[in-house]
Amino acid sequence: MISQPIVTAPEKTDLNEIAAEVVRRAMAGGATAAEAVVREGTEFGTVVRLGQVETLKESGSRALGVRVFFGQRAASTYSSDFSPQALDHMVKSALQLARVTSEDPYAGIPEPGQLGAISGDLDLYYDDVFSLPTEERIGYARRCEKAAMDVDARIRNSEGGSFDAATGRKVLANSHGFVGEYQRSYCSVAAVPIAQADDGGMQRDYWYSVARSLSRLESPEAVGRIAAERTLRRLGARKARTANVPVVLDPMVSRSILDHIFEGVNGDSVYRGASFLSGKLGQKVAGENVTIMDDGTMPGGFGTSPFDSEGVPTRRTVVIDRGTLNSYLLNTYTAKKLKLQTTGNASRGLASNPGIGPGNFFLQPGSRTPQQMLADIDEGLYVTEFLGFGVNMVTGDYSRGASGLWISKGEFAYPVEEITVAGNLKDVFFNISEIGNDLEFRGSVACPTIRIDGLTVAGQ
Numbered sequence: 001m002i003s004q005p006i007v008t009a010p011e012k013t014d015l016n017e018i019a020a021e022v023v024r025r026a027m028a029g030g031a032t033a034a035e036a037v038v039r040e041g042t043e044f045g046t047v048v049r050l051g052q053v054e055t056l057k058e059s060g061s062r063a064l065g066v067r068v069f070f071g072q073r074a075a076s077t078y079s080s081d082f083s084p085q086a087l088d089h090m091v092k093s094a095l096q097l098a099r100v101t102s103e104d105p106y107a108g109i110p111e112p113g114q115l116g117a118i119s120g121d122l123d124l125y126y127d128d129v130f131s132l133p134t135e136e137r138i139g140y141a142r143r144c145e146k147a148a149m150d151v152d153a154r155i156r157n158s159e160g161g162s163f164d165a166a167t168g169r170k171v172l173a174n175s176h177g178f179v180g181e182y183q184r185s186y187c188s189v190a191a192v193p194i195a196q197a198d199d200g201g202m203q204r205d206y207w208y209s210v211a212r213s214l215s216r217l218e219s220p221e222a223v224g225r226i227a228a229e230r231t232l233r234r235l236g237a238r239k240a241r242t243a244n245v246p247v248v249l250d251p252m253v254s255r256s257i258l259d260h261i262f263e264g265v266n267g268d269s270v271y272r273g274a275s276f277l278s279g280k281l282g283q284k285v286a287g288e289n290v291t292i293m294d295d296g297t298m299p300g301g302f303g304t305s306p307f308d309s310e311g312v313p314t315r316r317t318v319v320i321d322r323g324t325l326n327s328y329l330l331n332t333y334t335a336k337k338l339k340l341q342t343t344g345n346a347s348r349g350l351a352s353n354p355g356i357g358p359g360n361f362f363l364q365p366g367s368r369t370p371q372q373m374l375a376d377i378d379e380g381l382y383v384t385e386f387l388g389f390g391v392n393m394v395t396g397d398y399s400r401g402a403s404g405l406w407i408s409k410g411e412f413a414y415p416v417e418e419i420t421v422a423g424n425l426k427d428v429f430f431n432i433s434e435i436g437n438d439l440e441f442r443g444s445v446a447c448p449t450i451r452i453d454g455l456t457v458a459g460q
Contacts, residue, residue: 015040016181018064018082019173025091026068027175031098033069033109034175037309037350038062041168042130048141049160056138065350068094072103078350106336110310112176114332114342117307118314123300125183126213129165137163140189140220147224148193154235155228159192159204161220178311185212186302189220191227195235203234203415205384210442212300230384233405237415240406240459246380247421247455248373248407251438253386254447258363260425261292262445263393265319265327266356267334267345276396276425277325285325286429289366292320294329296344296359303360303444310346314359317343323430331356362446366435370449373434375410381457382407383421396425420458428452 019036026034040062047055064087065078075097079090132140145161165187173179190208207227209218249257263269264277277285296314298304307313310332318326328338331346331354347357374382387401403417423431436449 015169015171016173016179018087019171020179022064022066022087022091023173023175025088026066026095029068029091029095030070031068031095031175032071034066035109035310036064036066036173037348038064038171039168039350041166043164043166044130044137045162045164046138046141047160047162048138048145049158051142051146053138054160058134063350064090066091066094067353068098069108070095070098072105072107073098073101074104074107074353075101076351076353106333108332109174109176110312110332110342115174115176115178115307115311116313117180117311118297119306121299122182122297122304122306124212124304125167125185126215127167127185128214129167129185129187131214137165144189144191144220144224144227145193147221148191148228148231149224151225151228152195152232154195154197154232155193156196157194157202159194161191161224162189164188165214172307172309172311174311180307180311182306184305186210187214187217189217189223191224193224193228193231195228195231197235201235201237203231203237205230205234208442210302233412234384234403234415234417237403237417239418240381240416240457242456242458242460243379244454244456246377246407246433247452247457248370248377248380248382249447249450249452250382250384250404251436251440251447251449253383254363254450255443255445256386257428257450258292258361258445258447260391260393260398261319261429262329262358262361264425265325265329267328267330267338268356269393270328271334271337274394276393280325281328283325284323285426286320286323287432288323289435290320290323290429290432291318291364292362293317293364294319294343294345294359294361298360301360301444302441303358305359308344308346309348309354309357310342312342312344312346314344317359319361329356329358358444360441360444360446362439362441363435363448363450365437365439365448367437368434370436370438373436373449373451374407374412377407377410377451380407381405381416381419381421382412386421391425398423398425398428416459418459421455422458423452423455427454431455
């Protein structure tokens with residue numbers, strides 16, 4: 001289905017002034033504190049399947065949210081209508097709601113001394129992501145899919161090639177006088193080919209490239225070829241035997257291990273006692289070779305911003321330092337709960353209390369290539385995909401379906417599927433025996449190839 005609504009440029013307005021005015025109205029209405037967030041952006045996306053355009057969308061959006069406080073009572077509302085009447089109604093609704101909500105002794109916005117923004121160009125915005133005419137954007141998707149289909153006759157079907165682009169602007173203002181804004185852009189190209197073996201067995205895989213600027217995007221042809229190669233190597237997959245062998249995680253799946261660490265150090269989980277890392281600050285939680293960073297200041301990073309969703313400057317935080325848990329990741333609320341200081345990781349939508357999000361969250365790479373890591377393994381499993389979510393973040397119990405490639409004498413021997421990898425996260429991070437040198441950011445969370453010992457591979 002093709003959906004291409006007519007997009008008109010939004011009315012030219014000063015979003016900073018609108019955000020500040022909403023805060024002023026809230027304070028004039030009796031609020032003891034207030035903050036406003038304005039977001040606007042433009043998005044384009046298309047999927048081409050077997051050479052034909054399957055979906056096409058282009059849209060622009062703009063919305064504003066306000067959060068108000070009466071002492072320790074708080075409420076939020078939002079609107080996509082920027083008319084004076086609509087904004088007045090939004091503010092009055094928030095004020096009415098805040099008067100009847102329950103008190104929370106930890107509610108509030110940051111202190112004035114905590115507010116600010118990183119100065120300088122953080123390399124987040126390029127208008128070239130929309131520099132191509134629509135036909136050429138569709139052409140990116142079509143070229144990517146075609147490159148995958150042309151690799152081998154066994155590539156007989158496709159879930160499509162795609163091209164996406166977006167730009168966005170965010171403005172934050174609060175009653176301590178903070179007003180800040182920044183812009184971001186990104187574009188991506190991807191292919192998801194399907195291969196069929198002579199016996200009728202089918203496999204799918206994918207590959208993609210994502211960048212802040214169109215000029216930094218990998219070519220559609222290169223992305224398509226890699227997608228096809230990853231798909232073809234899965235043909236003829238079988239079950240592996242049950243064994244306790246080294247498990248190597250491809251960077252596309254090793255990020256999931258970091259996701260579990262992020263959940264574990266998320267202040268919301270910690271203060272609720274719902275994390276296997278609660279109460280572990282200053283203790284060893286991983287091997288000496290494990291150092292994990294959260295850095296919201298990296299130029300061009302997908303998790304970079306000059307300030308977080310509360311107006312606190314982003315920063316570089318050493319979360320795990322050579323195996324020792326050095327810091328949780330916190331916003332103002334969770335920091336108060338835990339009697340600590342915010343780490344500038346507040347993240348929020350338009351009408352919600354701040355949660356916690358990563359900056360650029362990553363495992364420090366090692367010195368050896370993935371090929372060198374594999375060469376040391378006599379028998380083992382290389383995981384290219386995890387299935388399901390068998391992880392208990394309280395106990396650390398870990399069991400996930402997986403597929404990938406069997407390693408024999410340092411080489412890929414054959415593809416495997418319908419297997420389970422199991423262990424406990426409390427042990428997994430001590431058993432990361434080697435870390436590759438192939439760290440690459442394709443989002444705000446990144447991890448190189450890693451080898452984990454001590455996991456059970458359950459198959460035949």
